[in-house]
Amino acid sequence: MKQSRTFIPTMREIPTDADILSHQLLLRAGYIRQHMSGVYSFLPLAKKVIRKIENIIREEMDAIEAVEMFMPTLQPSSLWKETGRWDSYGAELFRLKDRHERQMVLGPTHEEVVTSLIRDEVKSYKKLPLTVYQIQTKFRDEKRPRFGLLRGREFIMKDAYSFHSTVESLEDKYNEMMQAYSNIFSRLGLDFRAVIADGGTIGGEGSHEFMALSDIGEDTIAYSDASSFAANIEMAEVKVEYAKSKETLKEIVKVDTPGKRTIAEVADFLNVDPSKVIKTLIFKADEKLVVVLARGDHDINEIKLKKALQADEINLATEDEIKEMLSCKAGSIGPVKLPLDLKVYADHGVESIVNGVCGANEDDCHLVNVNPERDFAIDQYVDLRFINEGDPSPDGNGTIRFAKGIELGHVFKLGTTYSGPMKATYLDEYGKAQPYIMGCYGIGVSRILAAVAEQHNDANGLRLPKQLSPYDIHLVTINMKDEAQTKLSEELYHLLKSYRYDILHDDRDERPGVKFTDADLIGLPIRLTIGKRASEGIVEVRFRATGETVEWQKEEVTEKLQAFFG
Structure with a gap:
């Protein structure tokens, strides 16, 4: 892709209304633009990253036999009234009416819709277990949207739902999903922890959150310094043996x-x-x-x-x-x-x-x-109090420490929380109607983009992992009016495309400093610069992650790139 033909509106100044680093960098590097509070456009660079995130998610969902579908964002209020969430969900639920005064909801989640769908279509235990998922835009009327993509009113989410005839079957799928989530976030290059969590407005018994460690995280993680125990601070059990003074009781x-x-x-x-x-x-x-x-x-x-x-x-x-x-x-x-x-x-x-x-x-x-x-x-x-840093870990190993985290994903054992009130049943092997036992599994796709930006940057801009970078290589031609430079650039551009590399070629008529600044902001893993030594077939190579700069002969570029990208 020629940079002069794409849409990457970079910014020199830090936006005054962007108060965390990921928000600043994604705006400055031309990945996103804000239209109103909590609502963003994903520009071409961000769209390419989102697509790569979604593909990794799809691969891991397919590996555990979850099947993809797509459900409506616009949902009838009647389904929400069946579960009682029309009243209990609160002001964050976008409610609207059509021209016939029928009440509807812009879906923040899809438990009601998917339960009604399976209720109407799956009647026998022989078709269970079943796991379906989707990736789509959700809506939540946040009272105070902030932190860019981390807390928005419109966001991209992957949500999956599993249906079972036994608690044991749900437990198996829950564990499969936990492993799939760990695989996803590891493949995305994120530093994360799985923590015990509260079900919140989704409900059910038993849930875990997957948290990207970050100082700007809104959630506090309580973790053991000597074991794998980790929990959201709201869910961490306190197991302290309190020493009681033996002093004499006095009069009030x-x-x-x-x-x-x-x-x-x-x-x-x-x-x-x-x-x-x-x-x-x-x-x-x-x-x-x-x-x-x-x-x-x-x-x-x-x-x-x-x-x-x-x-x-x-x-x-x-x-x-x-x-x-x-x-x-x-x-x-x-x-x-x-x-x-x-x-x-x-x-x-x-x-x-x-x-x-x-x-x-x-x-x-x-x-x-x-x-x-x-x-x-x-x-x-x-046990009614928050756990404190320095308390013994609830699992008996080590001491509690605190860290901040960004919630990336959340998995729930719903049980019959939705199938019960919605009368969603199947016929068991004895012909008796039983409520589905359900699980629910969400990932904040657009949140991941922000979390990656928080964890992968330096003073000059983004430093995206190879597997998520919108392009593999940033090819920068210093002077498009120099015949030797343009010739070598075109030769490399077409050669590398034939090797299936995704190339962003900076062919703009801009000063070198502008091109280098933009390249650092955008954060592609490797930059090939065609400059004064083009006539000698020399390419300057800069590795974004380390800042190391070397020179390669044009004949060795493909071999060394293959070694770099593996």
Whole structure:
């Protein structure tokens, strides 16, 4: 491809609204352009990379007997109402009406559509298991689109769905998919980890996320420094043996704490360690108020709390609700002398507190020398807190460390989460109707482009892996008016094309500095420069990954390129 005939609008300045490196580089190198918040065009370079990503995905999906199909983006609301997600999915769901006032959805995902399709077409256990997948554009009305392709309103996704007659069959496919995902991300040249994750709005029991390690990642990964354990921080189980002080229990004393409402303020004012303060919060779980306790140096994990309470929705109680129940503000709540109908749930760390501090349920007052069970009852101890760096790894091997990650893929064991409410059944070997047991497996294709850009760059631009580069070789002719240079360039261009290399030939009438700057920005793995020594048959070769520059005779170019590309 002649560069003068393609569309690569590079930029010299860093866009002011691009706040992470991948977004800056993909804009500056002419891969993408933004049309509005969270919506992008994929220009020719990006489209070629996306196609290569998709081909790797297809090869690995085909290898585990997943079959490709294509489902509609425009979905009827009736399917979402069958599963209840029309109401529960939230404001991120794009809802619209056609000219006949029929409600529809721009699909962020396809669980409902694929379940209805298989429900209508697959009636017997003899046709199971079955795995289908697609690659298509999805839509999500993000409240705050940001980080370029990492959090957009329109994005490219691969989603796969498997249907089974037994839990064992689902488990086999889940493990196959886990391996296929590991193969995909390894082939893409990404530094990643598979971590235990929460099902979120998709639901089901049991899921893993695949995370590309990156300092700009929105998710925190808790991993062991001595084993393969890794989990999203929201899902990491805490297994700590808390040491309990043997000090003598003291009598409760009420003290004034004017204006002290946060844990840090109270601990500092009373000269105690935050771990001695009992953090007391009131949550509304499916419209029912509950009290939740944790140590002052721990943070309550709402996902764990939601699971412990088996609630569909949890939110912190409002100031008005707290005031009506306890006649005090949130910063002064404590577990002593609560209304009898309030259930109290405590993190395991609370059990170790001796002569602690808590709110007095009276504004600007706290209680000192409070002890669990003696001074207040706890209905249930549960793992409710976020794991901390330095905690023991839940698998018993090593210590927890933290890293940031970009979510690339997510796999779920859905079970009957969708087939149950949608009455999607097959006939088993006894002729009895049974709900499909399902799995769901997603990959953010356009996110991968951003993750690759985050992990493969330097100060001058992108440095794309050979297997993903939009072109194999950047052929740069310094002076298109020089006969020797144009002759050698044309000779090499056609020769290399005959060897099936994909060539981007910079034949533009631009200064050498502009051409070299653009080449570094675009980030192809190898640059062949035809310059002043063209009449001698000498080609300057620059390897983008290392910055190394050498000279080759034109007769040895093909042999050495074959060695480089393998």
